Amino acid sequence: LPRPFDTGLGNNxxxxxxxxxxxDFLNDDTFNSCVPLSLLLQTSTSFFNVQRSPVRLAQTLAASCSVNFSGCSTLMASLARQIQSPENCAPDLANQNPMAMQAYDGFVAYQSLYHAGCLLNTDTGGYCFSDAINATSPTDSYIYYLPLGVSLPGTTAPSCSNCLRNTMSVFASAATNRSQPVAGVYAQAASMIDGTCGATF
Incomplete structure (x- = not known):
């Protein structure tokens, strides 16, 4: 299974x-057993490669979605607190070190990306995330970066599907928590999607 930060940490x-x-956390079996989509999305070369194979992607999502969710949520919340400690990565977070920021965002976005990544397409029975990755519109997958605080590009024209509606609904509830990275980017994304899919969407 793919792992986050799999190209090495460097010395920056x-x-x-x-x-x-x-x-410490990357070598922790409990952490790795959570297969956290929130950390794989931005930091895993192996996950990027897995996305080219529908079968391997489905296997990875199945693993990510069959974990002990409450245990993994508790662990990610604990890591989000620990990374902010001066004894750990507080100075790196203060300096906006990309690795530290991606780890922190991945920890705090774990729950919303678990819920979104595990949504099923009611028509096909497959994962909505797989549909988005394999869609003819490459922008379908961009919405999954919203919980990590990444804005939608201006050219985004997603497929107006039930999957998109249900995924945005997960992110809408996460965005009500101001400490979530999605809070800063959700409103703009929602209005962009309304522009494409209609306000009643």
């Missing part, structure tokens, strides 16, 4: 403690 850290924190 402010402190020596932050890469130690990374190594």
């Amino acid at each position: 850290f402010t402190t020596s403690s932050c890469p130690v924190f990374f190594k």
